[in-house]
Amino acid sequence: MPELPEVEVTRRSIAGRIAGAQIHGVLLGGVLRWPLNCAPEDLLGHRVQAVRRRGKYLLLDLDVGVLLIHLGMSGRLSFAHQPSSELDKLDKLGKHEHFALQTSLGTLRLKDPRRFGAVVYAQSEQDAVIRKLLGRLGPEPLGADFDLQAFQVALARSKAAIKPGLLSGKLVVGVGNIYACEVLFQAGIHPETRCCDLDHLRMERLHQAIRAVLERAIQRGGSTLRDFSDAQGQAGHFQLETMVYARAGQPCRVCASTVCVIRQGQRSSFFCPACQKP
Ligand SMILES: [Zn+2]
Missing domain, CATH: 1.10.8.50 (Helicase, Ruva Protein; domain 3)
Known part of the structure; x- marks a missing residue:
């Protein structure tokens, strides 16, 4: 199962390359753990501003709202420009792929054979759907909030x-x-x-x-x-x-x-x- 280091490694491998990308298309495959929480076409035209991580969740900040991605038990993200020889594959999902975000800078694909992963959109991080997932997480080990004294008390x-x-x-x-x-x-x-x-x-x-x-x-x-x-x-x-x-x-x-x-x-x-x- 991807743990915090794997999710952080994933984040670092896409953050710089997807920042500024405009969303041109959204493909949905099999049902994931939670629904997308919006119509796929609602995402079109928005730009990805940054990619953050909280625990094992990736957060793609859009110009409006946030797209939360969880890799579940077996999920893996790929991000690549499609070579022109494969342009006909752009609008298709590959085997075990359940989500793809086509952007001006490349296509982000979620491959998840066991489908415990999820992609969830919310208008803001304060929305109930996001708060329910992130609200009860313990402190972030690599962040400033992982305080020694609080850890000792707990x-x-x-x-x-x-x-x-x-x-x-x-x-x-x-x-x-x-x-x-x-x-x-x-x-x-x-x-x-x-x-x-x-x-x-x-x-x-x-x-x-x-x-x-x-x-x-x-x-x-x-x-x-x-x-x-x-x-x-x-x-x-x-x-x-x-x-x-x-x-x-x-x-x-x-x-x-x-x-x-x-x-x-x-x-x-x-x-x-x-x-x-x-
Ligand atoms: Zn020993």
Whole structure:
């Protein structure tokens, strides 16, 4: 599933190229998770001003309104000029493509085999349809609102184990399974440790590790676990350098102890029993 780093990598791979583009056409395919919330022709003539991200949502700011895109479980965006030899394909959606935005600068296509993704238009970010999706998100880990003291207070109030706590999206958004495992390794925290049992120093290490791991993942183009690629077709490489994720039975890269895996909720938690303390 695309997580925050993959969505940010996607954003960076289209933002500069689509800014200023005028919308010439909108193609809709199969039903996605939520409806578009406007008639496709209502978007014609509008310009894309910028592309932002909040959690795992991409927000295309139009001159009027905002187009929210979620990649769901398996969604991938591509953005390309159509070569003149393929101009006859411009008004068709490819296999598993459910949305395309034809613009003066190229065509943005959403390919989503499992159709958990969505594209939703709203007149403003204050509309109920957007507020419902973005309103309850935890703080943005790479933004200024991911405040250490507030994070420490939230952790101290939670009796949940730290690994599912990170995945819940309430303490901080966008830390998916691969990144939660790597963050806890970097912070030296066992995944079953209760949030409220962490002392302030370990909370601070965790706070730093969240930023460091996500920033590193973005630098590496995200993780391509199944078929992620950015909007120019580039795969990510972070999965090749994980310290513990998907490495059960292999030696820890720091201490050579055997990396373990346990189930927490429905998810696998990979950790080093020597480097990560309860
Ligand atoms: Zn170790």
